[in-house]
Amino acid sequence: MHVRLIAVGKLRQPYLIAAADDFRRRLRPYHRLDEIEVRAGDGSDAARAMTAEAEAILRLIAPADQVWLLERSGTELTSAALAARIEALAIDGTSQLTLVIAGTYGAAPALLARAQFCWSLSQLTLLHEWARALVLEQLYRAAKIAANEPYHH
Numbered sequence: 001m002h003v004r005l006i007a008v009g010k011l012r013q014p015y016l017i018a019a020a021d022d023f024r025r026r027l028r029p030y031h032r033l034d035e036i037e038v039r040a041g042d043g044s045d046a047a048r049a050m051t052a053e054a055e056a057i058l059r060l061i062a063p064a065d066q067v068w069l070l071e072r073s074g075t076e077l078t079s080a081a082l083a084a085r086i087e088a089l090a091i092d093g094t095s096q097l098t099l100v101i102a103g104t105y106g107a108a109p110a111l112l113a114r115a116q117f118c119w120s121l122s123q124l125t126l127l128h129e130w131a132r133a134l135v136l137e138q139l140y141r142a143a144k145i146a147a148n149e150p151y152h153h
Contacts, residue, residue, distance in 0.1 A: 074118030
């Protein structure tokens with residue numbers, strides 16, 4: 001499966017950069033991964049920032065794309081359920097999954113409306129940079145589960 005990860009902003013913390021690099025490398029045998037970063041909106045007005053970020057993200061998404069939005073109010077999944085959900089997409093003929101991580105203020109209504117699925121990593125509020133590293137790790141874990149290979153216990 002081709003996975004596109006569209007995220008607002010850049011990873012800045014060295015430990016998150018290292019973690020993301022590690023999981024990108026580990027994912028390579030299982031999924032093609034493209035990451036696209038969009039510029040964070042102006043922080044002086046949260047609503048305007050969310051709208052600008054959503055517009056930039058939506059320009060990158062084709063009408064036929066399967067889009068999952070990382071959203072704290074979304075559905076929490078176990079790692080095994082994530083693996084099964086991704087495998088079900090592939091079985092149904094979906095060749096590309098686009099994951100979206102919005103910025104500091106969350107996702108604008110237009111972005112929420114575009115997503116076929118809203119996925120929550122936790123009920124905790126996470127920095128979007130942390131969410132990005134966690135998504136990469138969970139994609140790797142899901143790939144290992146689907147391949148019935150050791151990593152997940």
